[in-house]
Amino acid sequence: QVQLVESGGGVVQPGMSLRLSCAASGFTFSDHGMHWVRQAPGKGPEWVAVIWYDGSRQYYPDSVKGRFTISRDDSKNTLYLQMNSLRADDTALYHCAIEGGPMGSKIEYWGPGTLVTVSS
């Protein structure tokens, strides 16, 4: 069955960097666009990034543009999120998720997430 397992979260100081990974299995990874979505404690989800199925395009909201980079390695069935210049408001549970249709139409399966805490 479909499985997404995020890792790489932790406690970091403001201004530092962190790289998250998402190991995918149970589906053809290279056929799907992939998202990162975060959820601050007690808050609703916030979309963070998307990468096309072939890696040709990436998009971000203004809140992370220029600081975060999404990438993928289809040979390892793994999605990444490089996060630089971290701020306190980046503190959240970060989920990777599968796009099941045209971009943004069907974020159909979410992993359990990895927690990122930005604090001095």
Next chain:
Amino acid sequence: QSALTQPPSASGSPGQSVAISCTGTSSDVGAYNYVSWYQQHPGKAPKLIIYEVYKRPSGVPDRFSGSKSGNSASLTVSGLQTEDEADYYCSSYADNNIVIFGGGTKLTVL
């Protein structure tokens, strides 16, 4: 890139129907038929229950239905069951290749 607007809470008794609204703009909900709804139980990841305004993924009961009119979308849960008590979030694709979520609605089954 403002969040979609949802009521913070909704409630109903078992067997009743409840509707949750999701209001956006002409740049997101009003422009695209890519509105989704997610159900989230405490400590769990969100689960997709409606996509492309009204479509249900396999395994989602037909008690859940979606619709859209203008810049607003709506999720209706019919025949409420105790297990429907959860947080519900809407999302929409928007101009400039982004996805916007709503702030969420806590559904209480009385």
